[in-house]
Each structure stands twice: as structure tokens, then as C-alpha cells.
Amino acid sequence: MELFEAIHGRQTISKVKQDFVPREMIEKILSAAVQAPNHHKVRPWRFVVLTGDGRKKLGDVMAASFLDRNPATPPEGLEKTRSLPLRAPVVIAVGVDKPAEAKVIEIENISAVSAAGMNILLAVRALGLGAIWRTGEWARDAKVKEFLGFAADQYIVGFIYIGYPEVFPEPYVRQGFEDRVTWME
Ligand SMILES: Cc1cc2nc3c(=O)[nH]c(=O)nc-3n(C[C@H](O)[C@H](O)[C@H](O)COP(=O)(O)O)c2cc1C
Numbered sequence: 773m774e775l776f777e778a779i780h781g782r783q784t785i786s787k788v789k790q791d792f793v794p795r796e797m798i799e800k801i802l803s804a805a806v807q808a809p810n811h812h813k814v815r816p817w818r819f820v821v822l823t824g825d826g827r828k829k830l831g832d833v834m835a836a837s838f839l840d841r842n843p844a845t846p847p848e849g850l851e852k853t854r855s856l857p858l859r860a861p862v863v864i865a866v867g868v869d870k871p872a873e874a875k876v877i878e879i880e881n882i883s884a885v886s887a888a889g890m891n892i893l894l895a896v897r898a899l900g901l902g903a904i905w906r907t908g909e910w911a912r913d914a915k916v917k918e919f920l921g922f923a924a925d926q927y928i929v930g931f932i933y934i935g936y937p938e939v940f941p942e943p944y945v946r947q948g949f950e951d952r953v954t955w956m957e
Contacts, residue, residue: 781943785904786859787937787938788901788902791861793901798862800899801864802864804891804894805819805889805891806888810881811877811880814881816869816884817866817868818922820865821863822865833915833919835850837916856910857931860904860933861935863933863934866892867920868882896934900936902940905932
């Protein structure tokens, strides 16, 4: 797929099929992710790939965390939360390493990991898959972070839900850059 076609044609696809996504495709996506630039070559990205029961375990952790915060919730009230990670066959949690040396600055690590996230979205598109980048409260949830192996103060920039598209959104043209740029000549 031509690069500009992938960039301009990319749209969030939230409704995907449960069909199995081959591991080689996921690896191709991750390989694209790590082509992102990063300062000091620290490779600050961490990916946790959740498929199959891995997604169910994440859902259980989310439900337990919700119950901690809302102790009066009846069991059936937890099912929606529990099922959130099942919305796609593949969920990639994308985390950011904390800087380990003084010269490494956290915002730069976050920027690099965000660039990796964008590479994921473009690779997904080029492979004919669909994706949505989600954050919400779960990207900041202490229990979720612990389950995924992240430290409490580590950032999760997103959960990228991936699968074969079920519903294609109406194509749309985004607003241009013109009102967001200052030219200095
Ligand atoms: C950092 C980040 C966090 C996002 N979090 C959510 C989210 O929690 N829920 C959601 O529905 N979409 C989320 N999105 C997706 C945006 O809503 C989506 O990209 C936006 O609607 C633009 O649509 P497009 O991707 O088709 O251009 C997030 C996107 C980014 C970059």
C-alpha cells in the first residue's frame, strides 16, 4: 500500500470480527512499531499482546478493580467491564519505560512510544486489519498496570484493539492543517 494512501485512508475501526489474527501478522505490526524514532536509542516501548484467554484475564482484573472502587456493584453489573477486552481478538497494551538515566527525558520517551503507536495503526491498515486506540480509565488503573507488568508510575499510552474489520466507518476527510500552522520565512 502506498504510504500516503495508508496515512490518509486510516480511520478508527472499532467494530472488528473475532476471527483469529495470525501471530505473523501481529509480529509484522510490532516490527513496524519499533521502527519509530527514539532519543538516545533507549527503545522505551513495551508491548503486552493479549489474545485468547489473556484478554479474559485482563477483563477479570478490570472487573475486580471496578468492584474495589464500587463495592455495591452486583455481580451482573461487572459483566460489561469484564467483557471490554473481548471487543477484538488482539489487544496490544503499549507502555512507556521510565527514564533510567538523567539524559533521558520522560516526555521524549512518551513521544517515541506514541510514534510507535502510530506505526501500529498504519501497519494495521496496510495489512487490511482495523484498529482503535483506546485509553480511558484503564490506562491509568493501578491493578491493570500491575497485571500487565508495568510499574505504578509507568504510563500506558494506549490499548490498541485490532482485528479484521466488521463495520467500515463512512470515509471522511479530516480538517486540514492550515489553521494549525504558522509559517516563518
Ligand atoms: C491517545 C489516544 C487515546 C484515545 N482514546 C480513545 C478512547 O479511550 N476511546 C475511544 O473511543 N477512542 C479513543 N481514541 C481514538 C480517537 O477517538 C480517534 O482516533 C478519533 O476519534 C479520530 O478518529 P480517526 O482515528 O478515525 O481519525 C484515542 C486516540 C488517541 C490518539
